[in-house]
Amino acid sequence: MPIIETINLTRTYGDLIALDNLNLTVDRGACFGFIGPNGAGKTTTIRILSTLLKPSWGEARIDGLTIGYQNSLIRPIIGYVPDFIGTYDDMLVSEYLEFFAACYGIHGSKRRTVVAEALELTDLTTKAGSQVDGLSRGMSQRLSIARVLLHDPQVLLMDEPASGLDPRARIEIRELLKELQRLGKTILISSHILSELSELCDTVGIIEQGKLCFSGSMQSALEAAEAGCEYEVIVEQRSSEAAQLLTEAEGISRVKVVKTNGVDVLHVTVDRDRPIAAAEIPARLITAGFRLSQFQRGQVNLETAFMHHTKGIVA
Numbered sequence: 001m002p003i004i005e006t007i008n009l010t011r012t013y014g015d016l017i018a019l020d021n022l023n024l025t026v027d028r029g030a031c032f033g034f035i036g037p038n039g040a041g042k043t044t045t046i047r048i049l050s051t052l053l054k055p056s057w058g059e060a061r062i063d064g065l066t067i068g069y070q071n072s073l074i075r076p077i078i079g080y081v082p083d084f085i086g087t088y089d090d091m092l093v094s095e096y097l098e099f100f101a102a103c104y105g106i107h108g109s110k111r112r113t114v115v116a117e118a119l120e121l122t123d124l125t126t127k128a129g130s131q132v133d134g135l136s137r138g139m140s141q142r143l144s145i146a147r148v149l150l151h152d153p154q155v156l157l158m159d160e161p162a163s164g165l166d167p168r169a170r171i172e173i174r175e176l177l178k179e180l181q182r183l184g185k186t187i188l189i190s191s192h193i194l195s196e197l198s199e200l201c202d203t204v205g206i207i208e209q210g211k212l213c214f215s216g217s218m219q220s221a222l223e224a225a226e227a228g229c230e231y232e233v234i235v236e237q238r239s240s241e242a243a244q245l246l247t248e249a250e251g252i253s254r255v256k257v258v259k260t261n262g263v264d265v266l267h268v269t270v271d272r273d274r275p276i277a278a279a280e281i282p283a284r285l286i287t288a289g290f291r292l293s294q295f296q297r298g299q300v301n302l303e304t305a306f307m308h309h310t311k312g313i314v315a
Contacts, residue, residue: 002028003026003028004188006023008023008057008058009060011053018044019045019055020041023212026188031189031200033201034204034207035207036190036208041207041209051078055068062077063154076104076153077155080157083161085143085147089133092128093119093124093130093131094128096147098111100150101151106150114150114151118146121179123142137164138169142172144161145173157188158187158189158190162174162191174199174200177200178200194303204221230268230269231267233266233292237291239264245288245290249284251270253269253270254269
């Protein structure tokens with residue numbers, strides 16, 4: 001049984017439908033990447049799963065427990081990491097964690113132990129005596145993760161944890177999340193940094209206009225994107241004429257000429273709804289008298305998959 005499950009989950013704000021019959025499953029121990037354009041419904045989904053919002057209708061479950069009816073049982077097994085940490089003035093890092101540990105009902109020597117362990121796991125031990133409001137953005141995100149680890153939750157719900165971080169801080173957060181997955185945590189993470197998710201996640205869900213466009217393994221997402229992928233073509237002469245020829249071909253949605261190292265490279269995008277066979281592209285050019293010096297498939301990655309499954313619309 002999946003540890004996270006939504007059944008026809010719908011959330012409306014007046015006439016706006018933020019979530020439209022969302023059916024989502026996340027297996028225990030998975031790192032699930034939740035991606036979509038701005039306004040797609042990612043944050044709304046995470047807030048419902050965090051018991052902070054009620055569905056308009058439909059159901060959401062964590063470990064078989066129903067959100068809205070069993071919230072008191074759900075909250076001890078989840079940890080919610082928002083995109084920005086909420087802090088109090090004049091509070092030290094250690095005081096901040098001790099305060100939240102007390103909120104979780106952790107007291108005495110056990111509280112000191114779990115705070116020390118959370119600091120060590122997130123590499124914040126040296127910052128224990130620092131002011132919370134003086135931390136960098138990256139350190140603040142580490143502290144936010146340390147906070148939700150105090151009660152040892154099974155599920156981590158993370159809303160854009162790498163937003164606004166510099167490259168080094170993003171790498172450090174990514175390595176921390178990998179370690180948490182190795183510890184058996186189930187992680188649902190939303191992010192706009194698709195390259196980070198492709199290295200971190202084993203499954204992915206793509207949402208647009210409140211509807212789930214795709215859900216499955218990372219590999220299946222990439223394989224699906226290959227039907228509408230891009231090819232790179234170089235002809236020895238008359239590159240603009242070659243581009244025009246391919247533009248007129250059925251099954252090709254766009255041809256863009258990009259000069260790379262002084263050479264015109266034709267970037268040929270295949271129509272995802274009526275894909276042309278790969279062999280037809282060089283065949284058309286050769287039949288028309290063009291001589292090819294290069295023909296190769298462009299790189300298929302999570303960004304390609306995202307563009308393949310979405311149309312650029314928001315809720």
